[in-house]
Structures are given as C-alpha cells and as structure tokens.
Amino acid sequence: MKNNFISFVKKESLHILRDKRTMLIVMLIPVILMILFGFAISTEVNNVNVAIVAPHRSDGVKEAVERLASNDYFTFLGYIDEEQADEYLRSGKVTAVIVFDTEYDRNVALAKSGVPVKPVIELILDASNVNTAGSAAAYLQSVLLGSASEQAMFETRMLFNPQMKSAYNFVPGIMGAIFILVCAMMTSVSIVREKETGTMEVLLVSPVRPFKIIFAKMIPYFTISCIVLVTILMLARYLLEVPMSGGVGGIFALSLLYLVLSLSLGLFVSTITKTQVAALLISAMVMLMPILMLSGLLFPIENLPKFFQAVSTIVPARWYIDAIRKMMIQGLPIIAVWKDCIILLAMTALLLAVSLKKFNDKLE
Amino acid sequence: MNAIEVRKISKSYGKLKAVNEVSLEVQEGELFGLIGPDGAGKTTLFRLLATLIAPDSGSASLAGYDIVKEYHAIRSCVGYMPGRFSLYPDLTVEENLNFFAALFNVTVEESYDLVAPIYKQIEPFRERRAGKLSGGMKQKLALSCALIHRPKVLFLDEPTTGVDAVSRKEFWDMLQRLKEKGITILVSTPYMDEASRCDRIALCNEGRILGIDTPTGIVNGFRSPLYGIKAKNMFALLEEARKARGVEDCYPFGESHHLVADSEFNLDNFKKDFDGFEGFFIEPVEPTIEDMFIKLMKQ
Numbered sequence: 001m002k003n004n005f006i007s008f009v010k011k012e013s014l015h016i017l018r019d020k021r022t023m024l025i026v027m028l029i030p031v032i033l034m035i036l037f038g039f040a041i042s043t044e045v046n047n048v049n050v051a052i053v054a055p056h057r058s059d060g061v062k063e064a065v066e067r068l069a070s071n072d073y074f075t076f077l078g079y080i081d082e083e084q085a086d087e088y089l090r091s092g093k094v095t096a097v098i099v100f101d102t103e104y105d106r107n108v109a110l111a112k113s114g115v116p117v118k119p120v121i122e123l124i125l126d127a128s129n130v131n132t133a134g135s136a137a138a139y140l141q142s143v144l145l146g147s148a149s150e151q152a153m154f155e156t157r158m159l160f161n162p163q164m165k166s167a168y169n170f171v172p173g174i175m176g177a178i179f180i181l182v183c184a185m186m187t188s189v190s191i192v193r194e195k196e197t198g199t200m201e202v203l204l205v206s207p208v209r210p211f212k213i214i215f216a217k218m219i220p221y222f223t224i225s226c227i228v229l230v231t232i233l234m235l236a237r238y239l240l241e242v243p244m245s246g247g248v249g250g251i252f253a254l255s256l257l258y259l260v261l262s263l264s265l266g267l268f269v270s271t272i273t274k275t276q277v278a279a280l281l282i283s284a285m286v287m288l289m290p291i292l293m294l295s296g297l298l299f300p301i302e303n304l305p306k307f308f309q310a311v312s313t314i315v316p317a318r319w320y321i322d323a324i325r326k327m328m329i330q331g332l333p334i335i336a337v338w339k340d341c342i343i344l345l346a347m348t349a350l351l352l353a354v355s356l357k358k359f360n361d362k363l364e
Numbered sequence: 365m366n367a368i369e370v371r372k373i374s375k376s377y378g379k380l381k382a383v384n385e386v387s388l389e390v391q392e393g394e395l396f397g398l399i400g401p402d403g404a405g406k407t408t409l410f411r412l413l414a415t416l417i418a419p420d421s422g423s424a425s426l427a428g429y430d431i432v433k434e435y436h437a438i439r440s441c442v443g444y445m446p447g448r449f450s451l452y453p454d455l456t457v458e459e460n461l462n463f464f465a466a467l468f469n470v471t472v473e474e475s476y477d478l479v480a481p482i483y484k485q486i487e488p489f490r491e492r493r494a495g496k497l498s499g500g501m502k503q504k505l506a507l508s509c510a511l512i513h514r515p516k517v518l519f520l521d522e523p524t525t526g527v528d529a530v531s532r533k534e535f536w537d538m539l540q541r542l543k544e545k546g547i548t549i550l551v552s553t554p555y556m557d558e559a560s561r562c563d564r565i566a567l568c569n570e571g572r573i574l575g576i577d578t579p580t581g582i583v584n585g586f587r588s589p590l591y592g593i594k595a596k597n598m599f600a601l602l603e604e605a606r607k608a609r610g611v612e613d614c615y616p617f618g619e620s621h622h623l624v625a626d627s628e629f630n631l632d633n634f635k636k637d638f639d640g641f642e643g644f645f646i647e648p649v650e651p652t653i654e655d656m657f658i659k660l661m662k663q
Contacts, residue, residue, distance in 0.1 A: 007462070007466030008466070011455065014455055015452070018454045198446055198448040201444070202451075205415070205444040207468060363416040
C-alpha cells in the first residue's frame with residue numbers, strides 16, 4: 001500500500017498554494033473583519049464630546065465636572081449657556097450636554113439624607129446613533145452618579161465589561177461567523193470544482209475510496225483554518241485586548257472542534273451541489289443571514305421572536321459564540337460550557353455521517 | 365476470453381434513451397472503435413463501462429468483472445480518459461503524472477516503459493502547468509496519466525476531438541503501439557476517417573448500435589452502386605438528383621454529392637437527363653464508412 005493518501009493531501013495543498021488570490025482573501029478577510037468590527041464599527045463610548053450647562057457653579061457641580069473631565073472617554077469642551085445647547089448638539093460639536101440644576105447641591109444633600117427629590121441632572125444626547133447614545137448615557141450616568149449621591153436609589157455595575165467595549169462582544173461573534181463561512185466555502189468549492197472540471201470522473205475510476213478523498217481534502221483546509229484561528233486569537237488578545245480569562249487552551253480546543261464542524265458543513269454543501277457557483281451561493285449567501293441574525297452575533301438570542309429562537313438552535317454559530325463569550329469574557333473554564341460542546345460535537349458527527357453517506361462514488 | 369462483454373445494456377435520462385439495449389463484445393488486445401455523431405450515446409456507454417453510472421437494465425463485464433457488483437475491481441484495472449480534459453490545470457505536467465501514479469498505488473518508474481513513448485514527447489515541458497499545454501500535448505499527458513497503472517482495458521472518449529490533424533495521426537499511431545503491448549482499447553470518435561484505424565468498429569446513433577464489423581467489412585456491406593456527382597450549381601443538382609428515377613439516396617459528401625443507386629438506375633439515361641447542368645460530371649466511387657453510416661441511419 002503506497003501512500004496515495006499523502007499524495008492526495010500534497011496535491012490538495014498545491015491547489016491552495018497555487019491559488020494565491022483565494023489564499024490571500026481567506027487569510028486577510030478575517031483580519032480585516034476583526035479590525036473593522038473591533039475599532040470602526042463600535043458602539044462603545046469613546047471620545048464623547050461633552051458640554052456642560054451649569055448656572056451655578058457650586059462645589060458639587062465642580063466636583064462632578066472634574067470627575068468627568070478626568071475620564072478618558074469624555075472630552076470636556078467647556079461650559080455653555082442653556083440656549084446654546086441645541087446649537088451645539090445640532091452642529092455635532094458635542095454628543096452630550098449635561099444640565100445641572102440650580103438647586104444641585106441642596107438636592108444632593110437632601111437625597112443623601114434619604115428625602116426623595118426631583119432629578120438634579122439632565123442629560124441631553126444626540127441620539128442619531130442610537131447605540132453610541134445609549135452607551136454614552138449609561139456611562140455618563142455611572143460617572144456622575146458616583147458624585148451625585150452615594151445614597152442613590154440604584155446602582156448599576158457593569159461586570160466583565162465595565163467600559164462596554166464592543167470588541168468584547170464582537171470578537172466571539174466574528175470568530176463564529178468567519179470560521180464557518182471561510183471553512184464551509186473553501187471545502188465545498190474545492191470538492192465541487194472537481195465535479196465541475198470533470199476530474200472527479202477520473203478520481204472515481206481509481207481504487208481510491210471516497211472517504212479518503214474527503215479527508216485528504218479536509219486536512220489542508222483544516223491547517224489553513226488553524227492559521228486563521230491563531231491570527232484571530234492573537235489579534236483579539238493583543239490588539240483588541242480581549243481578556244480570554246477562561247484559558248486559551250479551552251478556547252483553542254473548542255475552536256478546533258468548531259473548525260471541524262465548519263469543514264463538515266462545507267462537505268455537506270458539496271454533496272448537494274453540482275457547480276461551484278451554487279456551492280458558493282449556499283455557503284456564503286444562504287448561510288450568511290442565519291449566521292449573522294440568529295447566532296447572537298448582532299442580536300441577543302433572547303430578544304428574538306420565539307419562532308426564530310427555535311430556528312437558531314440549529315445554527316452551529318449560536319452555540320459556539322455563546323460558549324466563546326462565556327470563556328473569553330466571563331472567564332469560565334471549558335467545563336462550564338460542556339452543553340455547547342456536546343451540541344457542537346453532535347452536529348459535527350451528524351454532518352460528517354450524512355455527507356459520507358451522500359458522497360456518491362458514482363457520478364449521479 | 366473477451367475483455368469487454370456488453371449484453372443488452374440500457375440507460376435513460378428521463379425520457380431520453382441515451383443507451384438503448386446495446387450489446388457488443390471486444391476481444392482482448394483489440395482496438396475497438398465506437399463511431400457516431402454527438403448524442404449517439406458513446407459517452408454514456410463509456411461511463412457505464414467505467415462504473416461511473418449504473419445501468420437501468422442489462423449487464424456488462426470487464427476483464428471478467430461485473431460492472432455493477434464488482435465495480436471496485438474494475439476501477440483498478442481500467443484506464444479512463446474522459447472526453448473533456450480532466451487533469452488539474454494548476455498542477456505541472458510532472459505533478460499530474462505523479463499524482464495519478466500515486467492514486468493507483470504505483471510509481472512512475474514502474475510503468476515508465478509503457479508511458480515513455482508518449483510521455484517523452486511532453487517531458488521537456490514537465491515543469492509547465494497542464495492548463496498551459498496545447499491541445500495535442502494535453503491529450504498526450506491525459507493518455508500518459510490513464511496508462512500509468514498499466515490498465516488491462518483503456519477507455520478513450522473522443523480523444524482526438526479538438527486536436528489538429530497531425531496530432532490526431534500521431535495519436536492513432538500511439539494507440540496502435542499500445543495495442544501491440546496487449547492493451548484492449550475502446551475508443552470513440554465522431555470522425556469517420558479515423559474508423560479505418562480500428563480493428564473493429566461499432567456504428568452508433570441515438571443510443572443504438574447500427575452495425576459492428578471490421579472497417580472493410582462495414583464498407584463491403586454497402587452493396588448498392590455508388591456514384592459521385594458534381595455540377596456548377598450543386599444545390600439544384602442535389603434537388604433534381606433526389607427526384608430522378610433509380611436514385612435511392614443522394615446527399616452532399618465533401619466536394620461532390622454521393623448518389624446511391626438502386627436496381628432501376630440506368631447510368632446512360634441519367635447522364636442524358638442531367639446533361640443540361642453546367643459542368644455536370646459523374647463517376648463511380650468506392651463507398652466509405654460514412655456512406656454506410658448514412659445508409660444504416662436511414663433504415
């Protein structure tokens with residue numbers, strides 16, 4: 001038995017290495033997406049310009065303003081008159097205007113002694129970007145409240161992600177989406193290409209059994225995916241400073257499982273399509289929407305209508321993203337997400353079994 | 365023993381009967397040609413025999429193995445070269461050959477004596493990507509790859525389609541040499557002129573086999589007298605000749621028309637009748653395989 005398996009892997013790797021453009025896309029797109037979502041498309045509070053309306057600059061007000069000005073996330077542009085507030089917001093000079101009540105000090109003192117009072121601070125925000133405005137309001141409140149009243153009625157504390165950094169939220173999501181799209185696309189196209197160019201005909205009229213063809217194809221793509229995985233994890237850790245407090249080993253192990261799942265999905269797509277275009281359409285277009293919408297990447301699963309919540313259970317990305325979030329941000333060990341692991345494992349087994357059964361050693 | 369035995373095999377795609385109750389036998393070491401136009405069912409027959417598709421009915425065996433039950437055994441002992449160029453265009457000539465050798469668990473060295481006469485011609489380009497080869501060179505590489513595991517039976521589906529005349533002749537010379545080494549070859553072609561290079565041929569059309577014989581046997585089966593006619597106005601000549609008495613059939617054939625005569629045909633009367641045509645000329649001609657094919661097709 002000479003090693004026709006190894007030469008198959010070699011041939012598959014040559015295909016990939018020769019196709020420099022595809023390789024570049026596969027390697028670069030994850031990086032670009034990570035940077036894009038990590039920095040550019042963010043809902044986090046950053047460089048929020050703030051102006052303050054304070055008719056009476058009492059000690060309490062000054063203390064609050066100092067607190068604000070010393071915070072890195074806000075840029076204090078100065079005091080303005082109440083009439084100017086509208087114009088400042090309209091022209092975009094500031095995102096938020098904070099109006100202190102004339103009775104600020106007295107009311108704060110009253111609140112401290114437990115007497116209910118009317119609000120003492122008014123926040124006016126430019127809500128044309130709803131996400132930024134929402135986060136800014138929440139963060140401003142937490143900064144101001146600290147000074148306004150230790151005795152406040154409630155206290156909000158943001159655990160795990162106190163600055164509400166959007167990268168924390170997006171990194172697991174992007175990982176979940178990128179791996180499945182890239183892996184599924186690569187494998188499905190590579191198998192279907194053999195059908196389309198007619199080389200499958202020659203491959204089949206040989207002693208090589210189909211499962212060998214399949215695994216030989218998966219190995220080089222798995223290697224590439226691993227490189228992409230390492231790149232993404234490095235970017236997440238060192239560029240976006242995602243904590244990964246749950247242990248890199250666990251994150252890596254779970255991601256490897258997810259890679260195999262994604263490759264199997266690509267395999268499955270290849271068994272139901274006949275042309276490269278169809279394979280691309282299915283693995284990119286058809287799968288993109290559920291992966292973006294129903295995986296928790298963009299919207300929390302709990303906020304979806306019941307029907308879509310049910311549909312989301314068959315989206316592999318949902319379980320992966322859920323588990324990675326817990327491990328990366330909350331710092332849970334892999335044991336804590338055993339349920340997600342088992343679901344992903346079962347999906348992999350199912351997809352592999354179905355594809356192997358469907359992968360015909362005949363032409364039809 | 366026959367290398368290939370096909371018994372009443374049929375394969376349909378929907379309503380289209382691509383192969384309709386075809387039977388044929390090919391002896392060991394024979395160069396057998398399937399001759400017929402596009403859509404005659406040649407490719408489907410090849411795919412059936414190469415175990416790529418399963419027959420609807422009928423049976424066939426290759427080197428003693430049944431194409432349905434023992435298809436794994438068949439896949440190791442046939443060489444198959446599809447009609448379309450089916451190698452990897454992004455791999456070099458050498459990489460393609462090595463890959464196909466490994467696919468069949470052999471090394472290039474083991475079979476080098478068999479492929480050498482063909483492969484030597486493309487060896488100077490072994491670093492070149494297969495996709496960048498000319499049509500003739502692609503065919504030589506594909507043939508080398510199909511031969512690398514010393515198959516008992518070689519299937520060549522329209523190997524000379526899209527290849528220039530010189531390369532076509534070379535290709536048939538190569539097949540002749542392979543035949544001498546004892547390899548059974550089943551080759552299909554739409555070119556009637558290539559049929560004479562085969563030991564025996566089967567004329568096929570619309571999924572059926574019209575006749576099987578040696579090329580001379582096929583030609584000898586054409587018993588009617590055959591004439592070639594010419595005139596300045598070829599189209600009008602064709603129209604008139606078809607209406608003439610004693611003419612069984614008349615059809616364009618290269619530069620002239622071929623006229624198939626029946627028992628009522630009288631050459632002198634015919635000459636007299638057609639004298640009015642400018643530049644009229646008639647001569648008896650030897651029938652070719654194509655004439656026989658046309659005759660069989662109309663029956």
